Amino acid sequence: MIIADQISKHFDGVEAVTDVSFRVGEGETMVLLGTSGCGKTTTLKMLNRLIEATSGRIEIGGKNITEEKPEILRRSIGYVSQNNGLFPHYTVAENIAVVPRLLNWQSGHIQEHTARWLEQLKLPAHFTGKYPAELSGGQQQRVAIARALIANPPVLLLDEPFGALDPVTRTSVRKDFAELPALQQTTIVLVTHDVQEALQMGDHICLMDKGRVVQQGTPGDLLLRPVNEFVHAFIGQQVADISRIYERIKAQE
Numbered sequence: 469m470i471i472a473d474q475i476s477k478h479f480d481g482v483e484a485v486t487d488v489s490f491r492v493g494e495g496e497t498m499v500l501l502g503t504s505g506c507g508k509t510t511t512l513k514m515l516n517r518l519i520e521a522t523s524g525r526i527e528i529g530g531k532n533i534t535e536e537k538p539e540i541l542r543r544s545i546g547y548v549s550q551n552n553g554l555f556p557h558y559t560v561a562e563n564i565a566v567v568p569r570l571l572n573w574q575s576g577h578i579q580e581h582t583a584r585w586l587e588q589l590k591l592p593a594h595f596t597g598k599y600p601a602e603l604s605g606g607q608q609q610r611v612a613i614a615r616a617l618i619a620n621p622p623v624l625l626l627d628e629p630f631g632a633l634d635p636v637t638r639t640s641v642r643k644d645f646a647e648l649p650a651l652q653q654t655t656i657v658l659v660t661h662d663v664q665e666a667l668q669m670g671d672h673i674c675l676m677d678k679g680r681v682v683q684q685g686t687p688g689d690l691l692l693r694p695v696n697e698f699v700h701a702f703i704g705q706q707v708a709d710i711s712r713i714y715e716r717i718k719a720q721e
């Protein structure tokens with residue numbers, strides 16, 4: 469369980485995040501949704517203390533996160549950053565082994581788990597010796613997901629993990645990700661600006677604007693019971709655009 473209680477972050481006078489509160493239950497996926505610059509990444513990074521909150525309280529697994537050293541906290545929180553965050557001078561195997569090494573796993577154990585994760589994420593076994601630059605964007609993203617999940621963290625933070633991919637690759641990486649058996653017990657916070665992704669993947673969605681949560685609830689709440697015109701427009705726009713295009717093409721055929 470993750471509890472964020474009135475968390476705020478101010479950068480030299482810029483109010484990036486103001487009084488954001490939410491709860492993510494065990495095994496649930498919570499989506500932080502909103503336009504560019506609304507404070508999603510800042511909110512996410514406060515959860516693993518890559519950014520320290522200016523005020524408010526965050527609990528993960530019943531513990532106040534400020535009571536733990538950031539580097540220890542991060543061992544139990546998988547994280548996939550916006551640009552995948554792979555180390556360019558590490559091979560795929562070395563990238564995936566970062567957290568297992570910190571946890572002092574034996575090398576045979578690391579190799580066994582790496583092979584299993586490559587298979588689950590549909591990557592060829594011989595990729596272990598390749599460097600990130602030798603992989604496509606979609607393959608790099610799969611490696612970043614394997615790296616975040618190999619030590620079986622109870623919590624996973626994902627910052628636009630599929631954002632840089634073309635629509636076809638995005639759909640396939642997202643589908644393979646969603647079907648991973650290990651995710652059933654993982655508590656996930658996912659950042660996206662894509663309404664369809666939020667509606668598909670979120671048990672719970674926080675729609676943000678200018679650093680604040682405008683509405684939070686289930687996909688059905690936001691889609692069918694928007695609290696104001698902003699929510700209605702943000703959620704409804706993409707759905708309406710697709711319907712309009714569909715109707716136009718149908719009329720032309």
Ligand SMILES: Nc1ncnc2c1ncn2[C@@H]1O[C@H](COP(=O)(O)OP(=O)(O)OP(=O)(O)O)[C@@H](O)[C@H]1O
Pocket residue numbers: 479482483484502503504505506507508509510511661
């Ligand atoms: N280190 C920083 N110093 C100053 N301002 C910052 C810093 N990091 C973020 N901000 C500001 O805080 C606000 C929120 O940024 P944030 O990256 O959280 O938004 P976002 O919703 O994740 O956007 P995107 O989808 O473009 O990544 C922005 O106005 C941004 O310019």
